[in-house]
Amino acid sequence: MLTIIKEFFKKNWWRYLIGIIFLLMIDYFQIFIPKKIGNIMDDLKLVENFDVIKTSIFSILIIAFSIMIGRFIWRFFIFGTARLFEFKTANKIFSHILDQSYDFYDKWRTGDLMTRFTEDLNSVRMAMGPSIVMMIDTIFMSTITVVAMVKFVNPKLTFLSLIPLPVIGIITLFFGKLIRRLFKNLQKTISDLSDHTEESYAGIHVVKVFSLEKTMQKRFNDRSQKYYDAQMKLIKTWGLMFPLIQFFASMSGVLAIYFGGKMVINEEITFGQLVMFYSYIGMLVWPMMAVGWVVNVIQRGKASYQRLMEIMDSQSSVPEPELKNENKEFKGHIKIKNLKFKYPNSEKYALQDINMEIKPGEMVAFVGKIGSGKSTLPKLLLKFYPVENNSIFIDGKDINKLHSKFIRDNISYVPQESFLFSMPIEDNISFAHPERVKEAPEFAKIANVHEDILELPEKYKTLVGERGVTLSGGQKQRVSIARALAKDASFIILDDCLSAVDTETEEAIINNLRNNVINKTMIVISHRLKAVRNADKIYVFDNGKIVEQGNHSELLALEGVYYGMYMKQLIEEKLEEE
Numbered sequence: 296m297l298t299i300i301k302e303f304f305k306k307n308w309w310r311y312l313i314g315i316i317f318l319l320m321i322d323y324f325q326i327f328i329p330k331k332i333g334n335i336m337d338d339l340k341l342v343e344n345f346d347v348i349k350t351s352i353f354s355i356l357i358i359a360f361s362i363m364i365g366r367f368i369w370r371f372f373i374f375g376t377a378r379l380f381e382f383k384t385a386n387k388i389f390s391h392i393l394d395q396s397y398d399f400y401d402k403w404r405t406g407d408l409m410t411r412f413t414e415d416l417n418s419v420r421m422a423m424g425p426s427i428v429m430m431i432d433t434i435f436m437s438t439i440t441v442v443a444m445v446k447f448v449n450p451k452l453t454f455l456s457l458i459p460l461p462v463i464g465i466i467t468l469f470f471g472k473l474i475r476r477l478f479k480n481l482q483k484t485i486s487d488l489s490d491h492t493e494e495s496y497a498g499i500h501v502v503k504v505f506s507l508e509k510t511m512q513k514r515f516n517d518r519s520q521k522y523y524d525a526q527m528k529l530i531k532t533w534g535l536m537f538p539l540i541q542f543f544a545s546m547s548g549v550l551a552i553y554f555g556g557k558m559v560i561n562e563e564i565t566f567g568q569l570v571m572f573y574s575y576i577g578m579l580v581w582p583m584m585a586v587g588w589v590v591n592v593i594q595r596g597k598a599s600y601q602r603l604m605e606i607m608d609s610q611s612s613v614p615e616p617e618l619k620n621e622n623k624e625f626k627g628h629i630k631i632k633n634l635k636f637k638y639p640n641s642e643k644y645a646l647q648d649i650n651m652e653i654k655p656g657e658m659v660a661f662v663g664k665i666g667s668g669k670s671t672l673p674k675l676l677l678k679f680y681p682v683e684n685n686s687i688f689i690d691g692k693d694i695n696k697l698h699s700k701f702i703r704d705n706i707s708y709v710p711q712e713s714f715l716f717s718m719p720i721e722d723n724i725s726f727a728h729p730e731r732v733k734e735a736p737e738f739a740k741i742a743n744v745h746e747d748i749l750e751l752p753e754k755y756k757t758l759v760g761e762r763g764v765t766l767s768g769g770q771k772q773r774v775s776i777a778r779a780l781a782k783d784a785s786f787i788i789l790d791d792c793l794s795a796v797d798t799e800t801e802e803a804i805i806n807n808l809r810n811n812v813i814n815k816t817m818i819v820i821s822h823r824l825k826a827v828r829n830a831d832k833i834y835v836f837d838n839g840k841i842v843e844q845g846n847h848s849e850l851l852a853l854e855g856v857y858y859g860m861y862m863k864q865l866i867e868e869k870l871e872e873e
């Protein structure tokens with residue numbers, strides 16, 4: 296993350312430089328306005344000098360006009376550059392998130408990521424733009440104002456009036472750390488709140504079915520209360536710090552009138568000089584108050600920056616060699632040797648002692664009880680999670696030496712949960728290859744969903760997903776299969792993705808696939824043994840291990856686990872028919 300800021304400064308320092316030059320110029324011009332006004336006051340005594348007054352007013356107007364132009368320029372460069380940082384960083388973080396392995400998505404909650412993406416990035420932007428302006432302004436304005444006070448009025452009066460300054464420094468230091476801590480806590484409460492909101496919305500069906508509205512409301516209220524409390528703590532702290540600084544800053548004005556008044560009476564300074572001095576004090580109060588603001592914004596920016604770093608610091612746990620296999624032909628010969636695997640957040644082995652060989656063109660099936668490890672294996676083949684060296688080989692090469700892009704480009708995977716994007720159905724099917732949009736009906740036919748689509752209001756142009764027509768679970772599953780087919784990979788994995796259709800349809804789709812995608816390798820995971828009985832080889836999983844393997848008749852002949860499962864399903868089917 297630090298490198299992101301460094302890299303950005305390296306490329307865009309000149310934008311800041313132009314902005315800062317104009318900012319400093321404006322500050323410098325501003326110094327002359329009180330001086331001119333002070334001079335006018337003194338000149339008022341001499342009536343015949345009205346011409347001089349006219350020229351002074353004219354020069355004030357010129358300065359004011361230049362200030363207006365200059366302000367536009369520095370705003371454009373400094374604020375605009377901070378926005379550019381926000382835009383580039385958002386793109387970088389998003390791409391970093393997309394590059395992560397699956398354990399990242401298992402670990403991070405959506406609402407939390409969203410908050411970091413929006414709120415935290417915004418805080419960092421504030422620290423990179425407005426706070427830079429304020430900081431430079433504060434330092435430069437106060438320095439030149441003090442110099443002007445010494446030079447144009449009186450050093451002793453300047454010193455006496457600025458006695459409260461160090462107190463402001465102490466207040467700032469004290470509150471700075473506190474604000475950072477409170478702000479970090481505030482961001483955490485926002486993350487929790489967005490998580491809860493996002494989850495309640497995503498799981499609204501469950502909430503409704505179980506009449507959990509009150510429970511969810513209570514949970515929301517609890518989180519909302521925590522967010523409110525965190526905000527209030529910040530408001531109290533910031534609310535105390537700001538008036539304290541303001542109070543000590545205005546003390547300077549009181550001291551200026553007290554000591555300056557005496558000096559006018561003693562004729563050490565003129566009345567005009569006192570007016571000038573008071574204007575300078577006024578100009579100093581603002582930067583002094585800005586110190587409080589800058590501290591607040593920088594501390595918030597730092598806290599948010601640490602939160603963004605937590606995302607950027609997480610590295611994909613899957614080893615990736617350089618991507619140089621693009622031109623290599625993918626045959627899809629899989630060999631697995633003594634594979635064992637634990638999910639990164641778990642102590643228990645999800646797979647153990649797995650040995651298998653899948654030859655190109657074969658159809659294999661994984662069957663077994665729920666939670667027995669069937670879905671885990673395809674996830675490892677697709678490099679979603681890291682595996683030990685020498686345990687999985689694709690076309691004779693260790694999977695750890697192959698880039699995930701090469702593997703995923705060549706394998707069509709249909710996961711258990713079918714997710715469709717908010718776009719027309721044909722675009723969902725041709726998602727990976729928009730140029731194949733015209734062929735969408737062909738793939739839909741193989742996936743047995745063509746007829747269903749023709750019945751939709753706008754057929755293939757019907758908008759589906761969150762903002763469109765709601766498809767049934769089975770329809771969604773079949774559209775997902777069509778989408779995988781449009782990828783035209785030589786290796787297809789169907790991970791129990793037909794659970795929402797009846798056995799006959801599942802069988803028909805699998806047979807369709809076998810007939811249409813001849814020479815393609817297929818792994819089919821299913822709970823319905825009947826649907827996969829034609830597979831070349833069936834692996835029976837139990838508790839993370841392969842307990843039986845063979846084709847349908849071989850497995851039946853064993854009269855073991857597979858036989859038991861098959862008989863049970865036959866009886867269930869018969870009972871349903873009766």
Ligand SMILES: Nc1ncnc2c1ncn2[C@@H]1O[C@H](COP(=O)(O)OP(=O)(O)OP(=O)(O)O)[C@@H](O)[C@H]1O
Pocket residue numbers: 401638640641645663664665666667668669670671672791836
């Ligand atoms: N992301 C994960 N993190 C931790 N453990 C997981 C994760 N996904 C699955 N598991 C665990 O790994 C084991 C195997 O899960 P897997 O999803 O492979 O089973 P499955 O045979 O496909 O089950 P099902 O038929 O219900 O889909 C289970 O004990 C499960 O709880």
